[in-house]
Structures are given as C-alpha cells and as structure tokens.
Amino acid sequence: MPSDELYSRNKLIDYVDIRPIDIEICDVTLRDGEQTPGVAFTKEEKMDLATELDNIGIEVIEAGFPVVSSSEKETVKSISNMGLNAKICCLSRSITTDVDAALDCDVDIVSVFIAMSDLHLRYKYHKSCHDVVACAMHTIEYAKDHGLKVRFAAEDATRTDVALLQKVFKEAEKYNVEYVSIADTIGILNPSTTYYLVSKIKETVKTDVCIHCHDDLGLATANTLAAAEAGAKQLHTTVNGIGERAGNAALEELLVALRVQYGLERYDTTGLNRLSRKLENYSGLTTPVNKAIVGKNAFTHESGIHVMAILEEPRTYELFSPEMVGGERNLIVGKHTGMKALKGIIKDMGCNLEHDELCALIDRIKSCTEVKRGISRSRLKEIILELKEHEGQQ
Structure with a gap:
C-alpha cells in the first residue's frame, strides 16, 4: 500500500495554526513504567526493550534509577554501553551521590528532580521551598561540572504556582541545563491547561521544555500533544x-497521533505491535482488547455494514492500516453479520458457497453459542466443513 494510503491525515489541522515544530521522544518505560505495581524487568528484558525503542527511532531512553539497587545500576550501565543511537538518561534526586551513580553508569543525561508544590513541601520534604531549590541547584551544578547533560524536572509541577515554576526554571537556566521538565504527576491537566502552562513557561525560559503526563483522567496522550503544540520539545x-x-502517555498512541494529525513520519511505527507484545510478556500486564493502536480489537470488524465496506476499501472504517503499526486485520463473523458480509468474508477466504449453503451457514452461525464472542476464520472454516460433511451424508 502506498505511503499516502497508510492513513487518513487530519486535514482539519490545516485550518489550525498550532502544530509541533521541533520535538523528540523520551521513553520512560524502563524507569517510570517499571514503577507499575508488580512489574520488574530483568536486565536482559530492559536491554531488549531498549533495542526495540532504538529501532523505532526514539531519541532518548530513560533506562532507570541507578541508586535503587546495585542490579539497577548495572542494568543502566549495560544499556548505556549498548551503542544505541538513542541518548540514555537516568533519574536522580537532588543529591550529589545520585549524580555519582549516574556518572558510574555512563549515561548521557541525568534527570534531576524536586517537587515545589505546597503539598509536597509540607508532607514529603518537610522543608521550605528555598531549601529544596538550593539543593537542586547545587546538584545541577555538580552534574554540569562533571560533564553531564541535565534535565531539571519539577515533580507535581501542575499543582505548583506558575510564577514559582517560572522563577525556578529561570534559575536552573543560569546553570545551562539542557531541559526544564513539567511533570503532571497526578494527571490533573487537560489539553487547554497544558497548552497554557507550557506557553507560560516558554514565555520565561529559552531552554527546551519537556512534558511528562500521567493518565489519571485518561488525558495523558491528549495533554502531551497539546504540550507539543505549545512548543514543548521533549515528550515523555x-x-x-x-x-x-493509571499509567503514562502511551508511546504507540503518541507516535501514530503525530503521524496522522501532523504528518510526522520519522518514527518506524511498524514495530509497535511487536514491542507491545514484548512489553505484555515482560511485564505480565494484559493489554485491554480495545486499547488504541495495539489492542486485539484495533483492526477487528464484525458489523455487516462495516465488513462489506472494509472488503471494498479498508480506509472506510480504518483511520490507518494495520500494516502501519505491524498489526493484522481481523474480520469476525458474529450476531451482527448479514448475508452480504458473510458472502464477502467467505470469498475473501477463498471459499465458494452456493446460495443454499450460505443460508445454511448463516443459520448455523446465528444459533451457535460461540457467536457471543465472535467466530474466527479458522472456526468458520471448521463450520463450513461440518456443513459440507453433513450434506454429503444425506
């Protein structure tokens, strides 16, 4: 299928003068993703996932939090020394010993974070904002003096006073940090407030802005896109x-949205389904069947009207082709399947049935207990053979 037929571009974007100009992806699966309750990756699994991310074209991979354990430190160092095209990042509290651990791991970027919201200052740090910020600036200076690129991240930034964020980000800029990062730690943003907040930060600092969204309201991907439209460079x-x-902004959703909405085609999306299946296997987390892009039902059709149109032209009911993300189309026979759709499916399977045979088949399907969950093509072939055998015995 030609490139211009792999997906239907959102032409309405041509009427809206907001679109990402200069972005990069930082995937944090190996660090924030591993903080999913019950999930722990082995070193080999992390290295395999890092390879897949690098093959897709992800620019920055956050490999872990080295001070968590000696094995975590060893894993981060191993990923740093794999020779990937992606830059390798790791997390660091505002403590110089955390930066030492990062240096031992040969990472390219260290993400130094603090929280400045009233809630975190009062109940987590039990310190004043002045003292917390002073620790952060000292740690940033230490990291820069030791040759590291630095991302300064404000945890719980979206419940922090905007003027304070601007002031502290401006202070970090004096130390020549490469990025300032807005973390929507509890997923409180919506696209409008995301756009506003990123715009306000960019009014104050010239340093590249990052956005890190959580999905507590199911808005993480939408908020990340809004941040990109407002000028955020690094998207997590x-x-x-x-x-x-509830998780973070989904990589597969963001990459396909960037392609469909804005025509950004530099990432190899054909590996997304393979990567998703590996993640399922390594994490033990089952992906919902209706998950966008990589869910089992993302390219599954049962309704007769839909099936007939899909057989004629897939783009009638598919925004993008399954091939674009390494998926497969699945036409299901079920309670919503009519005679015309069934005939089309049978033909597509390479089978030819007479009218009477089709009528017998659809009667069998409608009365089949399996119809509640849909009948696969392999099961449909079995039913056809059963009917033919029955006819032959008469």
Missing part, C-alpha cells in the same frame, strides 16, 4: 501506557 511516553496508578 511509556509502551502500552504503563506506569504508576
């Missing part, structure tokens, strides 16, 4: 949207 994701609580 996880595979299958895994992460703490």
Whole structure:
C-alpha cells in the first residue's frame, strides 16, 4: 500500500495554526513504567526493550534509577554501553551521590528532580521551598561540572504556582541545563491547561521544555500533544501506557497521533505491535482488547455494514492500516453479520458457497453459542466443513 494510503491525515489541522515544530521522544518505560505495581524487568528484558525503542527511532531512553539497587545500576550501565543511537538518561534526586551513580553508569543525561508544590513541601520534604531549590541547584551544578547533560524536572509541577515554576526554571537556566521538565504527576491537566502552562513557561525560559503526563483522567496522550503544540520539545511516553496508578502517555498512541494529525513520519511505527507484545510478556500486564493502536480489537470488524465496506476499501472504517503499526486485520463473523458480509468474508477466504449453503451457514452461525464472542476464520472454516460433511451424508 502506498505511503499516502497508510492513513487518513487530519486535514482539519490545516485550518489550525498550532502544530509541533521541533520535538523528540523520551521513553520512560524502563524507569517510570517499571514503577507499575508488580512489574520488574530483568536486565536482559530492559536491554531488549531498549533495542526495540532504538529501532523505532526514539531519541532518548530513560533506562532507570541507578541508586535503587546495585542490579539497577548495572542494568543502566549495560544499556548505556549498548551503542544505541538513542541518548540514555537516568533519574536522580537532588543529591550529589545520585549524580555519582549516574556518572558510574555512563549515561548521557541525568534527570534531576524536586517537587515545589505546597503539598509536597509540607508532607514529603518537610522543608521550605528555598531549601529544596538550593539543593537542586547545587546538584545541577555538580552534574554540569562533571560533564553531564541535565534535565531539571519539577515533580507535581501542575499543582505548583506558575510564577514559582517560572522563577525556578529561570534559575536552573543560569546553570545551562539542557531541559526544564513539567511533570503532571497526578494527571490533573487537560489539553487547554497544558497548552497554557507550557506557553507560560516558554514565555520565561529559552531552554527546551519537556512534558511528562500521567493518565489519571485518561488525558495523558491528549495533554502531551497539546504540550507539543505549545512548543514543548521533549515528550515523555511509556509502551502500552504503563506506569504508576493509571499509567503514562502511551508511546504507540503518541507516535501514530503525530503521524496522522501532523504528518510526522520519522518514527518506524511498524514495530509497535511487536514491542507491545514484548512489553505484555515482560511485564505480565494484559493489554485491554480495545486499547488504541495495539489492542486485539484495533483492526477487528464484525458489523455487516462495516465488513462489506472494509472488503471494498479498508480506509472506510480504518483511520490507518494495520500494516502501519505491524498489526493484522481481523474480520469476525458474529450476531451482527448479514448475508452480504458473510458472502464477502467467505470469498475473501477463498471459499465458494452456493446460495443454499450460505443460508445454511448463516443459520448455523446465528444459533451457535460461540457467536457471543465472535467466530474466527479458522472456526468458520471448521463450520463450513461440518456443513459440507453433513450434506454429503444425506
């Protein structure tokens, strides 16, 4: 299928003068994704996932949090030394010993974070904002003096006073940090407030802005796109949207949305389904069947009207082709399947049935207990053979 037929571009975007100009993806599956309750990747699994992310074209991979354990530190170092095209990042509290751990891991970027919201200052740190910020700036200076690129991240930024965020980000800019990062730690943003907040930060700082969205309201991907439209450069994701609580912005959703909505085609999306299946296997987390892009039902059709149109031209009921994301189309026979659709499916399977045979087949299907969950093509072939055998015995 030609490239221009792999998906239907959102032409309405031509009437809206807001679109991402200069972006990069930082995938945080190996760190934030692993903070999903019950999930722990082995070193080999992390290295395999990192390879897949690199093959897709992800620019930055956050490999872990080295001070968590000696094995985590070893894993982060192993990923740093794999020779990937992606830059490798790791997390660091505002403590110089965390930066030392990052240096031992040979990472390219260290993400130094603090929280400045009233809630976190009062109940987590039990310190003043002045003291917390001073620790952060000291740690940033230490990291820069040791040759690391630095991302300064404000945890719970979306419940922090905007003027304070602007002030502290401006202070971090004096230390020549490469990024300032807005973390929507509890997923409180919506696209409008995301756009506003990123715009306000960009009014104050010239440093590249990152956005890190959680999915507590199911808005993480939408908010990440809004941030990109407002000028955020680095967009954070996880595979299958895994992460703490409701998870993070899903990598597969973001990459396909960037392609369909804005025509950004530099990422190899054909590996998304393979990566999703690996993530399922390594994490033990089952992907919902209706999950966008990589769910089992993403390219599954049962309704007779839909099936007939799909057989004629797939783009009638598919925004993008399954091939574009390494998926497969699945036409299901079920209670909503009519005679014309069934005939089309049978023909597509390479079978030819007479009218009487089709009538007998659809009667069998409608009365079949399996119809509640849909009948696969392999099962449909079995039913056809059973009917033919029955006819032959008469």
